[in-house]
Amino acid sequence: MLAAERREHLLDLLARTGKIVAKDVAADLGISEDSVRRDLRDLAAEGLCQRVYGGALPASPAVVDYDARQTVAPDGKRQVASVAAALVQPGSSVILDGGTTALAVARALPKDLACTVITHSPTIATALIDHPRAELFLLGGRVFKHSAVTCGAAAVEAAQNVSAELCLLGVTGVHPEAGLTTGDADEAAMKRALAARAADTYILASCEKIGTASPYRVLPWEKITGLITDADPHDTVIGQLKTLGVEVLVAQ
Amino acid sequence: MLAAERREHLLDLLARTGKIVAKDVAADLGISEDSVRRDLRDLAAEGLCQRVYGGALPASPAVVDYDARQTVAPDGKRQVASVAAALVQPGSSVILDGGTTALAVARALPKDLACTVITHSPTIATALIDHPRAELFLLGGRVFKHSAVTCGAAAVEAAQNVSAELCLLGVTGVHPEAGLTTGDADEAAMKRALAARAADTYILASCEKIGTASPYRVLPWEKITGLITDADPHDTVIGQLKTLGVEVLVAQ
DNA sequence: CCTGTTCTTGCATGGTTCTGCATGTATCTT
C-alpha cells in the first residue's frame, strides 16, 4: 500500500465513521502504529484532522464547514446508509435509487470498493465519480426536478436493460396497510421498474417515514426483501411490519 | 511495447484500479522502474495523474471538486459561455456537452428561460435542476469518470432518440489541420453522435485550446456551424480557421 | 546505403524519504 493511498484511506475512514483509532487501523492495514501516528500527525498539521489521544477526529467544524454541508445527513440517515452500504458485496451490482438517503448510501460506500452502481440520479452519479473502482451506469430519461432523478417512459425502458443483485430504494412513506408509497406517480413507476430488475430489494426508511403514507403506491410488501431503518425496533409500526413477514434491519 | 502504448496502459490501470505501484508495473511489463517513473513524471506534468512516493494516484479529485463547485470559471470560459448561452432561443432545444465550459454555459442560461436541455453530463443535469422552466433530458449510459459524462454504445444509442436545434460541444483541441479533437475515443464518438442530432453545432473553445490537438478526431470542419472562442480575433490560427470557412464568434 | 542526430532506455550513483524498532516520556485509567 502506497503511503499517499494510506493517507487517503485515513481521510476516507474519518469522513465515513467520524473517528480513527490508530491501533485498529494499524491492525487492519497490517502496518505499524507508528506509521499511522505519523500520518495522523501530518494530516493534523495540514488541518485535515484533529489529533486526539488514541487516534484522530474530523478537523474542527470551521474547517470542514463546506464539506460538512454537503455531507450533512442527519444521524439517522447516516446509520441507515451505513447498514445499506454494508449490503453491497465487492464485485456485485447494485441499483441505487435517488433521494437524500440513497445519496448517503453512495457516500458511505468505501472509496476502494469494486462494484457496479446503476442509478437514475445524476446527483448520485456525480457523488460516485471519485470512487475509482466503482463502475457507474446512469439510466437516462426526462429529469424529474422535484427529486432530481430521471423518470418516465424512457427511463423505465432504460431500466429494462440492466439487472443487479441488489436494489436499494428510498420511499417517502412506510405504512403497514398503505405499503410503500411516494409522492409522484411517475416516480413510483420508476421505482417499481428498478425493483423488478434486482434479485433483492431493500427499502431505505429513516424513522420519520415510518407509519406515514404518500399518494402513490410503489410496491406491496411481498415484493421487497427487507426494510432498513433507524426506528426503535419495539415501535408498534415496526412490530406490525414484522408480523407481515418483512425482514427489518435496524440501524443503531 | 511502444512508449505511447505504455502510457495508455498506465492511465488505464489508474482508471481501473485507482493506483499505480511503479515497482509492480515495471515487473508486469518487464521494463525498468526508471521508465515507469519517467512516464509517471510526464503524466503528472500533464495533470493526468498525481505522483506519489512509490507510484501514482488519480489526479486529485479534490482539485476537480473544487473547480466544479466553485462557480469561478476563468474569465475566458465565462465569456465563451455567455455568448453560447445567448444562442439558446426561448422554447428551443439544445444539446449540451459535458466539461467545464459547457457547465459554465448551463450556469449562464437565464434562470427563467423556457427551453429543453439534453445532456449526457450528470453534473450539468444537476446544475440545471433549479432552472424551473427548463425541461431536462439526461442521456444514460456508462459513466466515463475522467470527464464525468456518459459514453459508449448505450449512450450513443440514447442520443439517436433525441434531436434539437442547437448543439454546443466542448473539445480539448482545435487545430486547422487536425480539426476538432479530444482525448478519448469513446468520448469522440459520443460527441459525433450528439452533433449529428442537431441542426446547428457550435464548438466551445476557450483560447487555451486553440492551435492544440488531442489524439482522437471528433468532427471535420464541414460538420460544424461555428466556433465560439475568447481568443484574439487576429490570432493566426483563428485567421486560418476563417479561411477554412469556419464561422468564428469571438467572445470579449 | 551510409552517416549524423535525436530520442529512448537501462544502469550506476548518490541523495532523499519512508518504515519499524527501541527508548524514554507523557497521558490515561483504576
Place this chain on the structure above:
DNA sequence: AAGATACATGCAGAACCATGCAAGAACAGG
C-alpha cells in the same frame, strides 16, 4: 499512586527517486 497505554524521538535499514551517462533504436538527409 501505579500500571497500562499512547506518544515523540532517534536510529538503521530499506525503498524510492533524480541525475548523468552510455548503448541502442529510429529517423532524416545526403
